[in-house]
Amino acid sequence: MAHAGHDWDAMYTAAEAPPWDIGEVQPALAAYLAHASIADPVLDAGCGTGELALLLAERGRRVLGFDFSEPAIAAARAKAQERGLALDLQVADAAQVRNLAIRPRTVLDSGLLHSLDEVAAAAYVGGLAAICEPGALVCVLAMSAEAGQGWGQTEASLRMRFAEPDWVSSAVDGIQISARWQGEDLSMPGFLLTTHRA
Numbered sequence: 001m002a003h004a005g006h007d008w009d010a011m012y013t014a015a016e017a018p019p020w021d022i023g024e025v026q027p028a029l030a031a032y033l034a035h036a037s038i039a040d041p042v043l044d045a046g047c048g049t050g051e052l053a054l055l056l057a058e059r060g061r062r063v064l065g066f067d068f069s070e071p072a073i074a075a076a077r078a079k080a081q082e083r084g085l086a087l088d089l090q091v092a093d094a095a096q097v098r099n100l101a102i103r104p105r106t107v108l109d110s111g112l113l114h115s116l117d118e119v120a121a122a123a124y125v126g127g128l129a130a131i132c133e134p135g136a137l138v139c140v141l142a143m144s145a146e147a148g149q150g151w152g153q154t155e156a157s158l159r160m161r162f163a164e165p166d167w168v169s170s171a172v173d174g175i176q177i178s179a180r181w182q183g184e185d186l187s188m189p190g191f192l193l194t195t196h197r198a
């Protein structure tokens with residue numbers, strides 16, 4: 001279900017934080033959100049330890065964050081309590097997203113889609129189409145296949161996944177994705193897709 005080679009729970013419980021867990025929202029997504037019009041309720045899909053969901057809750061948004069990994073959700077809940085923020089954080093599988101009790105008007109995905117295999121990705125995007133309100137904004141930050149390691153997305157694969165008639169006004173921009181590993185700050189090529197539920 002998850003991307004081959006990733007044991008998410010093990011990565012979240014290891015001595016060193018996983019490379020994507022940089023303690024802040026991905027800068028490219030933060031820059032987009034500074035100008036985007038965000039409507040409630042917001043779904044943070046694959047929220048990890050919750051920096052993005054927490055930022056939006058801090059801004060007064062009504063947020064549901066979910067992730068497959070229990071340790072990640074436990075860490076996100078601990079941060080929420082520490083920061084005095086109220087938001088819904090659940091353990092859930094992206095392939096079952098249609099079963100969540102939410103009709104999102106905004107969906108944010110920071111690194112989830114590119115982590116899913118083909119079957120799970122199809123179920124996830126189909127599930128988003130089923131639950132999103134008409135006009136809902138979906139924003140996906142994904143690693144580019146150019147980053148190597150034999151996986152990732154291309155502009156064409158993102159556009160194909162979020163195509164008409166379900167999705168309209170799609171745009172894909174090249175961005176950089178930040179990571180940190182063994183004390184080193186890394187930057188990798190990625191994409192920011194924005195689209196709307198028809």
Ligand SMILES: C[S@@+](CC[C@H](N)C(=O)[O-])C[C@H]1O[C@@H](n2cnc3c(N)ncnc32)[C@H](O)[C@@H]1O
Pocket residue numbers: 001002003008020021022026045046047048049050066067068069072092093094095109110111112115116120
């Ligand atoms: C690259 S990380 C990004 C995490 C977080 N959004 C961030 O920016 O720090 C991908 C996340 O997707 C989660 N994930 C992987 N497969 C999943 C699935 N099938 N359902 C829900 N979450 C999943 C992982 O546990 C991990 O937290």
